Amino acid sequence: MQLFFNRTSPYARKARVAVIELGLEQQVTFVEIDPWTEPAELVNVAPLSKVPALLLADGKLVTESDTILQVLDSLAPNGQLLPAAPAQRRDGLARAALCQGLIDASFITVIEGRRPEPLRWSDWVMRQERAIARALSFIDASFALVPGRFDAGDISFACALAYLDFRLPHIEWREPHPRLAQWLDDVSARPSMIATRPA
Ligand SMILES: N[C@@H](CCC(=O)N[C@@H](CS)C(=O)NCC(=O)O)C(=O)O
CATH class of the missing domain: 1.20.1050.10 (Glutathione S-transferase Yfyf (Class Pi); Chain A, domain 2)
Structure with missing residues (x-):
């Protein structure tokens, strides 16, 4: 998986924190990027040119920090960012x-x-x-x-x-x-x- 982020984005920070809290660092490559410049590396996979953007192993794109948190939670063996109860x-x-x-x-x-x-x-x-x-x-x-x-x-x-x-x-x-x-x-x-x- 690839997680596109920039260091100052509070939205991207949510996703980065979640990766670490869930112990998914080995499965995620962090790609630092400036979304404001609409770089080809980002817009080729994430048309809105916003971070965070998560590219799953199967090439599917997930946008929006809250959705990314839910998806990461579902991918972690002991996901618990959102309890099932x-x-x-x-x-x-x-x-x-x-x-x-x-x-x-x-x-x-x-x-x-x-x-x-x-x-x-x-x-x-x-x-x-x-x-x-x-x-x-x-x-x-x-x-x-x-x-x-x-x-x-x-x-x-x-x-x-x-x-x-x-x-x-x-x-x-x-x-x-x-x-x-x-x-x-x-x-x-x-x-x-x-x-x-x-x-
Ligand atoms: N609702 C989105 C907001 C994402 C967002 O606006 N990210 C900013 C960085 S803090 C961005 O990439 N802006 C670039 C742009 O709007 O062109 C989320 O929760 O992920």
Whole structure:
């Protein structure tokens, strides 16, 4: 299998963390690439030119980080990123989806900041930043962060919080959410998170 990624993408980081957590490193070749330049190596197999993109051993393409996590989980002998038990699976999927939205809002904010100044839309950025703040409060009030667990929802959440620290350090989320900050510090010590730190 080949996993196309770039080092700063929070979406690609989810997939890279999952490969390591699932012990699939021997089966996956990591291909570092800049999707923004639409390189032939990527677009020849992944038409959207986005990372992550997973090329399976049979040549089939899998896109979208959440789908890639599910596929990787199904390929691992002891896959457990999404438990089979229905209630736990629902909970994991729901947490992963909300955290994907948190990454989306952060990513939109970053990309907006890269537009030429006259084309930036400050109301749009403020809307995303309000969504980020509300999502963090919601998560703090409602997510059980179970020590030792690091499932699909947790991977998405860790990559979301780490991306905030990396790209939007002016958003001071740690002080109002010490429980979340402590959790991120704890899971950041996992080998999968250390190996995938943004460059
Ligand atoms: N919803 C997708 C988002 C993937 C995505 O937007 N990746 C960015 C990098 S952070 C990308 O490759 N952008 C290149 C482009 O849009 O041309 C996922 O979860 O995998």
